[in-house]
Amino acid sequence: MKLENSHQLIIDNVSRFIDLTELEKQKYMSLLTDIKVKKKTFLMQAGDITTYEYFITKGCLKVYTLDEGGAPHISMFAVEDYWTGDMASFMTIEPTRYFIKATEDSELLGISRANYDLLFQEIPKFERFYRILYQRSLISYIRRSNHSISxxxxxxxxxxxxxxxxxxxxxxxxxxxxxxxxxxxxxxxxxxxxxxx
Amino acid sequence: MKLENSHQLIIDNVSRFIDLTELEKQKYMSLLTDIKVKKKTFLMQAGDITTYEYFITKGCLKVYTLDEGGAPHISMFAVEDYWTGDMASFMTIEPTRYFIKATEDSELLGISRANYDLLFQEIPKFERFYRILYQRSLISYIRRSNHSISxxxxxxxxxxxxxxxxxxxxxxxxxxxxxxxxxxxxxxxxxxxxxxx
DNA sequence: TAAAAGTCTTAAACTAGTTCATTTTTTTTC
DNA sequence: GAAAAAAAATGAACTAGTTTAAGACTTTTA
Incomplete structure (x- = not known):
């Protein structure tokens, strides 16, 4: 089956770690929401409850916090094929301290909290996908901050x-x-x- | 069934995120290795291939790297009820850049790479356990480094x-x-x- | 396409943290 | 329990990065 580009990108991303049947792919895609963000507009602002996690299919966004003095600290630039969001807020249902702002017109696929939970029920394989994704994120995050420190x-x-x-x-x-x-x-x-x- | 203290501690830790039957508990425990490290001795040194991930049941260890100038950077103090190791080396089978040294006589439970893979095959629920463990580690890691920066x-x-x-x-x-x-x-x-x- | 807003450059005065050297205190070891 | 080794304290000279301020350059907007 021929998929549109954005769906192809996310299916390829997921398929690096788990194998999905055609039916599972369809099911997965049905749980995703298309999102567009114009340059200089916010996907998320401090104080929001973040009800989505995002996969970027096009564009570039900066993820940052403001410290007490109001100075921005950018934690990542999210471009095509990256996952982003505020996992802490997404999981705990507490307001985020992050801003995510598009630095270019961007396109994303979002998964809502409800669909994220549903995903694990319907396709338990996704526990494995996220286990590996988080494991690798943790490795690269630790490596990066360890590297920077010296x-x-x-x-x-x-x-x-x-x-x-x-x-x-x-x-x-x-x-x-x-x-x-x-x-x-x-x-x-x-x-x-x-x-x- | 009555478990010894160290096993009780790890079962309690795992049970925060997933429910295990008695049989699964037995199976899980059979995959773990008891390890003791005397104060001032190394559990791991840069250059080693790390074939275990560890859960601390007693004592305290420091996890650190040495930068080019030979200065130590401690990334965590691992005490009772903490997980530690070098996940990057554990996963990629490359030599670690970390040292883990006991600052007190310590006791740990280790899971080998082979048993870690086996665990997912035998009790797929553990994909979920590790998904949640890594997710939470990632959250607290990001929170900590974001907090520190300012x-x-x-x-x-x-x-x-x-x-x-x-x-x-x-x-x-x-x-x-x-x-x-x-x-x-x-x-x-x-x-x-x-x-x- | 002109005005406004934002970004980049340069420079001087400043500060958080380092380096090096010495002494005191605590811990380890035999 | 004395000697040795390691950790902690203190101080003076130094450096990486900040702050403030002002002008030049670029991008955005009406």
Missing amino acids: LTAEERYIAFKRKYPNIINRITQKDLAAYIGITPEFMSKIISKVNRM | LTAEERYIAFKRKYPNIINRITQKDLAAYIGITPEFMSKIISKVNRM
Whole structure:
């Protein structure tokens, strides 16, 4: 059966870890919601109860919190083939502290809390999918924060550039600074220094 | 049936997320290995292939890496009722970059890679257990690193003291510094300042 | 297409945390 | 229980990154 692109992308993603029958694919897709977010608009804002988890099929979004001083800290740039959302809020049904804002016109597939629970009942294999997905997220999250801890801002910038060459051209220097964990002014200094080398 | 303490602890831990029959409990326990580690000895060292994941039933261990400069970065203190290990190495069968060293005489239950795979085959419910365990680890990991990022070292120390009053008395100030992410000298200054307040 | 808003650059003064060196205190070991 | 080893305290000189402020450049919007 021929699927539309966005569905094909998510089925391919899931199929990396579990095998689905045609029927299961249909069932799974029926539990997903299409979502579009225009550039500069929010998918989620602090205070919201987040009732969806998202898979990005097109575009780019930044996921961030604001600290007490109002400074943004970006925890990820979510692009095509990434999963995002606020799992803590999604699971506990408490208000989120996150903002998710599109930096480009974007398209997503969302799964609601109710459908997420239903999914495990109807296709228990998905426990395995999510077990592996979370396990891998945990590994890369730990690796990343462990790696960052011993590097200077300049080294973190160079590492980001090497690891995500496709993302770096799609975001502003200011957002990159908020991800690296420094001020935009210092980011500017680092970039001009690194380019001079 | 009466279980020994260490088995009771792990069964209680697992039972928070899934229900097991007596038979399943027996089967599960048969897949676990008893491990003892004397104070100051290693459970794991960088370069090892880690063939076990661990549940601590007694004692305290520090999990850390050494950066290029040879400085230690402690990622967790594992005490009773905690899970630990190096999941990346465990899953990918690559050498670990971690050291795990007992700071007290400790007792653990280990599950080998082979038994971990077997567990999912024999009791598929464990996919759910690990799905939830990893999901919750991910949530608390993200929360912790997000929280830390906007705090000063002094604030991180105060937060640690509040959150883990039971752990703080069991570890050295030097190890706490390696966890907080500062030098022992600066840790010493912070502590004497906070105590003076 | 002009005005407004946001982003980037540069520079000087500042601060949280480091480094290095020394002394005191506590813990370990035989 | 004395000697050795490790941990903690203190202080002075240093550095990575911040803050504030102002001007130049780019993008967005009406």
